[in-house]
Amino acid sequence: MRITMIGSGYVGLVSGACFSDFGHDVVCVDKDSAKIDALRAGRMPIFEPGLDQLVAANVAAGRLTFTTDLAGAAADADAIFIAVGTPSRRGDGHADLSYVFAATEEIAAAITGPTVVVTKSTVPVGTGDRVEAILREKRPDIDIAVVSNPEFLREGAAIGDFKRPDRIVIGTDDERAMQVMRNVYRPLYLNESPILFVGRRTSELIKYAANAFLATKITFINEIADLCEAVGADVQDVSRGIGLDNRIGKKFLHAGPGYGGSCFPKDTLALLKTAEDYQSPIHIVEAVVKVNDSRKRAMGRKVIEALGDEPRGKTVALLGLTFKPNTDDMRDAPSLAIATALADAGVAVRAYDPEGMDAARALMPDITYCADAYDAADNVDAVVIVTEWDAFRALDFDRLKASMAACRIIDLRNIYRRDDVERRGFAYTAVGR
Incomplete structure (x- = not known):
């Protein structure tokens, strides 16, 4: 399949490299010409174990290329993935969707035939609806399906997570889009990786709910750690004692200095803003952030x-x-x-x-x-x-x-x-x- 990946940051580059390793022809697009020049020269913009070798192998095989020309890359693609950044918006904590919508406008100008547009960026509930509205307004002449396909990649273990996922979540009710996505993930489907087809809004919420729950586990054990110090207990033994319960699980129960990174801080804030917009507060997540x-x-x-x-x-x-x-x-x-x-x-x-x-x-x-x-x-x-x-x-x-x-x-x-x-x-x- 011909896949266009818009955005060559962490998610876009890892996803594009892995898709090309599956045998697809992938073009990674980025507006940053210096980043594209570096990628063409084999220099990675991020540190991720094994990524440089994976990129080099698929570039050498002719399956992975890099460009700043979105129009040329998207014109005849079977699937176009949007994997641009959605940082917290200054002032209110909402996800900044300006890069997503800018990419959508460019896609609308570039496509020439039936297209599946996939949001892989982490986006609030309803973003897919707005992307679809833009595309249909700009290109009413073309059959376009918009799909949500969130990523669940851990920094430091992203390639393994992509190739051996716990699950693949695909949000669409369009039959043609479902078949395209099955073809995109066919190597993983053959390996019996669970593929969960859900509604688009459900898919968008799954990503935020997953990150908020993991952030909650981390914050919970950190507060238990404080209590352990006060009463003379050992939080590592407490973690093992509760983690052996299959209903709880042992992961994300390591006490420490708090969570950080590119996902949990911004995604918990964005989830809270969505809940606020829909007048359905999530007090647990509010406490986690605080x-x-x-x-x-x-x-x-x-x-x-x-x-x-x-x-x-x-x-x-x-x-x-x-x-x-x-x-x-x-x-x-x-x-x-x-x-x-x-x-x-x-x-x-x-x-x-x-x-x-x-x-x-x-x-x-x-x-x-x-x-x-x-x-x-x-x-x-x-x-x-x-x-x-x-x-x-x-x-x-x-x-x-x-x-x-x-x-x-x-x-x-x-x-x-x-x-x-x-x-x-x-x-x-x-x-x-």
Whole structure:
């Protein structure tokens, strides 16, 4: 099949590369000519494990190309995917749909025959209706079906998630569009990946409901962690104890400094705005957003308290800056709030992240960036583990002790055991333990 992917960011690039790996002919479109030039040269705009090899293999096979020419790419496509950004709109938290509608206008001008237009961008309920209205107004002469097909990709594991999905959600009641989408996902259908055909509005809501529920699980266990500290319990044992219940499940029950990234913060806000617009408030999600925001600031206070009575003038090393490992994404990362709290308290910050340093420099220009974890720990009063990169799971404590001004580990991801750390002569602070 001939597939056009509008938007070559995280979702568009991963989806386009995977579709081409299925054997489809895919053209990825982006208005950013520098990004397209880089992709043609084999340079990825994001860090995602395995993506560079996947792109290179399919470019070499002639199945994957990149262009700034949307009109040429969309003219004869069997399916046109919209995978542009939908960031939170300044001032009110609504999803900014301007890029989606701009792409829709260009599609309307480009298509020459029956077309299936697929919104893969995360969009509020009813967006597909507006996309369809634009297309039908501009091109009443052409049979156009608009489909919702949300993505469920985890940064750091996106290729595996795309090729071995828990489910594929397709929102349409158009028979022709259903068949096109079956053909698009035929390799996964043959592997018996569940394909769920639902109404378009239902599909749009599934995406938001899924992210809000996962954000709720994270926020729930973070509040339980605070209670564990108050009563003398261990949140990791609590997580295991409840996670073994199949009705609850063990995933997303790891206490930490709060969620961040490109999805949960903006999608919970967008869901709340949709609920507000339809006068159907979701108080649980309201609480999740409020608690998560305060959680990140509380982690800054936790580090400051662990430094003792006189934190001003001390120095800490932040290990991990991205919102999660195996990505270079700094959007709404807990490290941002923690570094700000430390600076406000007069604490100097040295930092290291395996992939997020360039993005972090633009957001936190006043901290010191280091070559590796041990360079960051040089002469500091505490090492703070903010992101659970594998590179930080087996630190050489003897080497750390030799270089640190004070032997103190503040583990905001609970990746170490207290007795192991204290046996090596370090003071240890964890979350919910």
